[in-house]
Amino acid sequence: MNEIIKNLLADFGIPIFYVKLVLGLVISFFITFLSIPTIVKISRRKNLMDEPGTRSSHLRKIPNLGGIAIFYSLAVCASIFAFELFELYKFLFASLVILLYIGVMDDIVVMRAYKKLIAQIIVTALMVIGSDVRIRSMFGVFAIYELSYTVSVIFSIFTFIILINAFNLIDGIDGLSGGYSVICSALFGISYFRLGEFNYPLVVLSGVIIGSVLGFLYYNLSHYRNNKVFMGDTGSMILGFLLAFTAICFMDIFIDKELPDVPRYYLQTAPAVAVAILILPIVDTLNVIIIRLVKRQSVFGADKNHIHHSLLELGLTHRRSTVYILIYYLFIVAVAYFFRQINVNILLFIIMTLGFVGAYIPKIILKTRKKTN
Template sequence: MNDIIKDGLEYLGISIFYVKLILGMLFSFVITFASIPTIVKISRRKNLMDEPGTRSSHLRKIPNLGGIAIFYSLAVCASIFAFELFELYKFLFASLVILLYVGVMDDIVVMRAYKKLLAQIIVTALMVLGSDVRIRSFFGVLGIYELNYTFSVFFSMLTFIVLINAFNLIDGIDGLSGGYSIICSALFGISYFRLGEFNYPLVVLSAVIIGSVIGFLYYNLSHYRNNKIFMGDTGSMILGFLLAFTAICFIDIFIDKQLPTVPRYFLQSAPAVTVAILILPIVDTLNVIIIRIFKKQSIFGADKNHIHHSLLKLGLTHRRSSFYIIVYYLFVVSVAYYFRHINVNALLFVVLILGFIGAYIPRVILYTKEKTNKLFVNLQNDITTDENI
């Protein structure tokens, strides 16, 4: 049946890839868009809401099970339009199901951190050991090239876990994690497309992610109280996992696997370009860890030291904060792309420096603003005192 459809499309001059790409994005959007109202209704009826807390930037209870709709659309559309991925990576679907269960449990009853970490270790072990999704080379970063198997497995699992949790940490204001996942998926998808048809299933997966998240953002950015929803840990962990998966696959493309039928293109700065695409969650997490260590606080505690919190303190709305953060880090990606042919260590250094500059710009502005206000208040007090005298 598939061959008949394929032959018919080719006869009409239509590539099956573009059909999968368009339908995958369209149906993933429709499924998410149609599922969320039901999830919101059930969440409100059963009081399955996110309570304002230490890390929260909202002041009222909001449903936080939007990740279920994201998983639903991804599971349906990716398995239909990018089924080749599930044949090649046998444990991909199982990993998504495990993350769905852990995420929903955490969103409803709040799981202990060690239980979430254990589940993430199991998921990453399935992908790295079972599906052989690994970082095999550093491409000369710190003078290191090909990695031995043991270190490759350890570093790949660590990368998965760090990115899953880092993406969860940036999910603090409306539109940021969703908008950033769209940008990352689009950048990886375009890169995969340019690297040849062997990578087309990954292009379709990227399109499915984009369609699903757009459907979610319609409600996440809604001004209507009854429609608003968060993706919760379910959505952030699944998206973080998939972005880690696509990032590692992107780096792995440039490894010579001696496949004569697959066109090869070597980009020595591939790790630096990948870090540039995922720079926001990486820098935000490192920045928070540095601040907590400096203040002698637990690195696992909750606080408001994230980049988006600094922008909110400046009086920006959630939408404006998300927009400014995404635009700045798109600038970092543009710099990385423009200089992609320079030494990988130099490019990685530039990317990280620009990333941290973006993290500290809001803090510097906030500090300057507070000092100016304090100076103005002191000046007013001095004038009042002189008048009284």
């Protein structure tokens, strides 16, 4: 059947890749878009709502199970239009299902931190060990190149867990985590597309992520109270996991592996470019940890030391805060792309410096205002 469809499309001069990409993006959008109203209705009826808390920036109860719709559209569209990934990475779908379960449990009854951590370790171990999705080389970062298998596994599991939880931490204002995941997926998708047709399934996956999140953002950014929804831990963990997966796959492309009929590429600064694309959750998490350690507070506690909280204190709305953050970090990605041929350690230093500058600009402006007043 697949060959018949390919032949029909070939007769019209249409590559099947473009059909998969467009259909994956469009259908995933509509699945999320059409699923969320039902989820919101059930959430309100069963009182499955996010209560305003210590680090919350909203003042009323909002349904927080939007991540279920994101998972639904991803599971359907990725398995149809990017099925090659599930053949290549045997535990990818199982990992998504486990994350769905622990995410929904946490959104409804709030799981203990150590239980979530154990589940995340299991999920990432399945991917790193079972599907061999791991960081094999540091490309000269701190003069480290190829990693031994054991070190590679431990470091990759650690990276997955950090990025999953870091992405969860930026999910504090309307549109930020959704908008950022759309941008990251678009950047990785464009990179995969430019690196050749062997990576096309990852391009389609990026398109499916974009479509599903855009469907969610329509409601997340809604001005109508009855339509508004959050992605919750379900959505943030799944998206954080998928972005970590695509980032590691991106770095893996530039490793010289003995695979037949696969083009070889090499970019010394691949880790720095990947960090630039994921700079917001990385810097935001490091910034919060540093502040908590300086104040001798628990690094696992909730507070309002995140970048988006600083912008809200300046009097900006959720939407404006989101736009400013996204524009600034797109600037960092542009810098990384422009200087991608320099030494990897120098580029990584530039990216991290710019990231922390962006994190502290709102705090400096706030302190200046308080002094003048």
